[in-house]
Amino acid sequence: MARPLIARLYDMSPRQIVQRVAARLSGPHNYAPLREVLASPKHTRSQRLYDFLSRYEAILARAINWTSIDFEDREVLEIGAGPVAGWAPLGVFLGSKRYVCVEPYCDPNIVARPELRTYFRHIHNDLSALYGPRLDEETFLKRLKSRVEIIPERVVDLPKSATFDVQVSNSCLEHVTPLDETARHLYKLAKPDCSFLHLIDFGNHQPGKSPFDGL
Numbered sequence: 001m002a003r004p005l006i007a008r009l010y011d012m013s014p015r016q017i018v019q020r021v022a023a024r025l026s027g028p029h030n031y032a033p034l035r036e037v038l039a040s041p042k043h044t045r046s047q048r049l050y051d052f053l054s055r056y057e058a059i060l061a062r063a064i065n066w067t068s069i070d071f072e073d074r075e076v077l078e079i080g081a082g083p084v085a086g087w088a089p090l091g092v093f094l095g096s097k098r099y100v101c102v103e104p105y106c107d108p109n110i111v112a113r114p115e116l117r118t119y120f121r122h123i124h125n126d127l128s129a130l131y132g133p134r135l136d137e138e139t140f141l142k143r144l145k146s147r148v149e150i151i152p153e154r155v156v157d158l159p160k161s162a163t164f165d166v167q168v169s170n171s172c173l174e175h176v177t178p179l180d181e182t183a184r185h186l187y188k189l190a191k192p193d194c195s196f197l198h199l200i201d202f203g204n205h206q207p208g209k210s211p212f213d214g215l
Helices: 004-011 016-023 034-038 046-066 087-093 114-131 137-147 179-188
Strands: 075-079 098-102 148-151 164-170 188-200
Touching: 016 087, 016 114, 034 114, 046 087, 046 164, 075 087, 087 114, 087 137, 114 137, 137 148, 179 188
Parallel strands: 075 098, 075 164, 098 148, 164 188
Antiparallel strands: none
């Protein structure tokens, strides 16, 4: 049973409430409001992409002799990418030729929004420091626009003809329904040598007395 509206509002700041109301009034879509995204330290921390992926892969390398994901010239599918295209900037920087993000709350044109140019510039600077100058900033920004595809739909709605070399998700599958059908469809979308990396967060997702309501 979902938490009552009044309980959810009680846990939100006045700023968050105004932003949510503005989003509802802005149109029929359910994309995360850009103003809210830009105000979020979580979504705009440029080091977040590498921090998550490198930590996960270091743990896996110790536990199961994991081989790091190779993005070079590969087609990638990320589910639950979030409002700023998830790991897509990192994948593109490392050579992905196509990066598809399935995310109902992400504006399909997010990588082309001029308001996010500074965010992507910071990511480029950070990745260049980590991996070296693989490509200049303008080339990076152009490839984001040409190689990243945002699909605000469900995984099960993707055509079976689209197959991928890499499939990733970060704290997403615990929110997905129907999970069985989604998993079967992901299998059909995988190339024979597809690499998978799916992180599931069993932590407390919501404040309050019923932290798992709605999951």
